[in-house]
Amino acid sequence: MNISTAAKLSDLSCKTIRDYEVAGLIQPLRQHNGYRSYSEADIATLCFIKHAREVDFSLAQIAELLTLRNNPQRASADVKALVGVHIQRLNQKIVDLNNMKNTLESWYNLCDGNASPQCAIIDGLDKHSHINSRY
Numbered sequence: 001m002n003i004s005t006a007a008k009l010s011d012l013s014c015k016t017i018r019d020y021e022v023a024g025l026i027q028p029l030r031q032h033n034g035y036r037s038y039s040e041a042d043i044a045t046l047c048f049i050k051h052a053r054e055v056d057f058s059l060a061q062i063a064e065l066l067t068l069r070n071n072p073q074r075a076s077a078d079v080k081a082l083v084g085v086h087i088q089r090l091n092q093k094i095v096d097l098n099n100m101k102n103t104l105e106s107w108y109n110l111c112d113g114n115a116s117p118q119c120a121i122i123d124g125l126d127k128h129s130h131i132n133s134r135y
Helices: 003-010 014-022 040-054 059-069 076-110 120-127 130-134
Strands: none
Touching: 003 014, 003 040, 014 040, 040 059, 059 076, 076 120
């Protein structure tokens, strides 16, 4: 099947599919005219990649997961270890995002939001600027 059909079946854009090919995550067959030809296995791989991206795996992690997926001798412990590291990164990301949200909320709550030029949000951004802290 062609890339348009593959895109519809995998719910991905043609550009995204090409990007995954460039990244080495999928290698569709090439017809004699140079067009890509996708198999049902390729569609399954694209769906796998899509689901992995939905839970924020990086392309490098997805490459590892695909290697494990395609290895009938894999150990589930290897998959679990990879996912465990990913969960730790997500937990840190959640902490970082909550810190950002709390900082923004504090600035937001301090800002009068009126016609005055005084703005706690701008002041907060200025105080946290690396450039301003050097001078």
